[in-house]
Structures are given as C-alpha cells and as structure tokens.
C-alpha cells in the first residue's frame with residue numbers, strides 16, 4: 001500500500017525514533033536523541049547516509065553517522081564539549097511548529113524541538129529554543145530546516161552546522177566539487193589558512209578542512225555508483241570536508257572510513273549573533289542526481305600514484321592503468 005506516514009517507533013536500545021515515509025516508499029528516520037537523522041532511504045531501500053558499524057546508541061554518547069546537529073559550538077572552537085551539546089540531548093516532537101514559508105515540494109515531514117534546560121544553562125548560560133524540521137520532498141530530496149530562537153533577555157553568539165555522513169561506494173572513487181580557489185583552515189594543522197588550488201577534492205589520506213565562505217552548492221561525485229549527491233545550503237556560509245582515513249576513531253569500524261565522506265554546512269568563521277527574541281534560520285537540502293562524469297575520467301585520475309589505496313592489511317592496492 002502506497003501512502004505517506006509519520007510513525008513513532010522504538011529504535012536501537014529502545015531509543016525513540018520517528019520514521020517518515022512518502023508514497024513512493026522513500027523514508028527518513030530521526031532519533032529523538034540528538035534530533036538526529038540516522039537513515040534516508042530512496043525508493044529502492046538504499047540508504048544515502050552512512051552509519052558506523054560501531055555506532056553507540058547510548059546517551060550521552062553521540063551517534064556516529066547520519067546527520068548530527070552541531071550547536072552552539074562547532075567542533076573544539078570554544079570551551080564547550082566538541083560540537084556543542086544538542087546532539088546529546090533528548091528532543092521532542094513539535095506539535096505546533098510556527099509556520100515556515102511554504103515549501104512547495106514538501107511531501108512528508110516531522111518537526112522536532114529542543115528547549116534549553118537548567119543543566120544546559122550551567123555550561124552555556126543562554127536560553128534558546130531550537131526547532132528542526134526534517135522533510136522529504138517530492139523528488140526524494142531531504143531537507144533539514146533549523147530555527148534557533150533567543151528566548152533570553154540578553155544577546156548570545158553561537159557557531160553551528162549539520163554533520164552529514166554521506167554514504168559513498170568507496171572513498172577512493174569519489175570527488176568533492178565546488179570548493180576550488182577557496183581559502184580553508186586545515187584542521188589537522190591548528191587551523192592554518194591555505195588556498196585550495198585543486199579543481200576537485202579527492203581522498204587518499206586523512207582530510208579535515210574548514211572552507212570559508214563556501215558556495216551554496218557542493219557536489220559529491222561518486223564515480224563507481226555513477227551518482228552525484230548535491231548539497232545545497234542556506235544560512236550556513238562555511239563548509240567542512242572530513243574523512244578520518246586510518247586515524248583512530250573509537251566508534252568507527254576499521255574499514256568504515258572507506259564508506260563515507262562528511263560534507264558539513266556550517267557557520268563557524270563568523271559566529272551568529274541573536275538578540276533577545278530574534279531567530280536564525282539555516283537550511284540544508286540534499287538530493288541525488290545521475291553523475292555527469294564518465295568512468296574514463298575517474299580512471300585517468302586513479303592512475304596517478306597518489307590514488308593508490310593504503311590498505312591496512314596487505315600490500316598497497318592501486319587501480320589498474322588503462
């Protein structure tokens with residue numbers, strides 16, 4: 001039976017999750033813990049998001065995969081825990097969300113809400129309400145709309161973002177496009193500033209860059225899947241590209257890094273300021289398109305020695321020259 005639905009269910013370890021389905025069998029799953037999207041499936045049931053094989057679904061640990069929400073601090077750029085604390089909080093369903101300018105393509109959706117608590121106030125002394133809308137569009141696209149309101153009596157600043165783990169065929173077979181000629185802060189080098197002169201980003205070792213004032217559209221071209229993930233952002237000026245490669249991340253399986261890339265719409269370089277009563281809005285829309293690139297182009301790139309994969313076990317593997 002083809003219908004759209006919003007269903008509440010028990011997820012891993014009994015954690016509450018919401019499953020939004022559209023008429024074509026596409027779905028998105030959101031855990032109330034973290035307000036975190038953990039799965040986004042197309043009509044074939046393929047998940048377009050990555051979840052770590054060692055993800056820990058046990059509060060207060062953050063879930064490694066899907067789309068964590070980062071607020072009110074991106075990464076370790078301030079005194080708060082890494083990436084802030086809303087990814088470690090229990091969100092609620094927002095039964096009465098204030099209206100959003102109507103989104104013509106919106107198909108099936110859920111609204112979540114997180115209000116700052118007394119405990120949060122101890123580590124970040126500002127009252128706020130964070131609303132998150134997760135919606136599936138008619139074209140199967142996924143949109144996350146954030147609204148943060150200052151419900152306090154004094155202004156506050158924050159940095160924020162979304163941290164999508166995109167599922168890829170193989171990290172060595174993809175490229176990220178749209179960030180050439182931009183300045184970035186290398187997060188592996190104390191955020192030293194560099195300019196990216198490469199036409200595209202390819203991966204053959206750990207990469208962790210904060211691109212400044214990135215365009216609103218970034219593409220992840222997956223040559224093997226012949227698919228492109230298009231990340232469209234609004235209100236989030238910067239973008240992080242991250243893959244840990246063989247750097248130890250305790251809740252990632254050994255070979256898991258091969259199966260994802262993080263392309264994160266964020267607002268970091270210029271923190272956002274909200275006066276009492278003011279609201280900030282940020283949007284990320286993700287869609288999948290057939291790739292424009294041919295296999296031939298990939299093989300040309302892959303033939304370079306730097307494209308060899310450094311398998312942890314066994315000898316170094318290279319794609320064949322053609």
Ligand SMILES: O=P(O)(O)OC[C@H]1O[C@H](O)[C@H](O)[C@@H](O)[C@@H]1O
Nearest residue numbers: 075082083187208209240242262
């Ligand atoms: O381990 P987490 O706190 O979830 O952070 C995971 C990663 O997030 C971002 O992508 C940062 O750029 C990385 O430096 C960080 O390692």
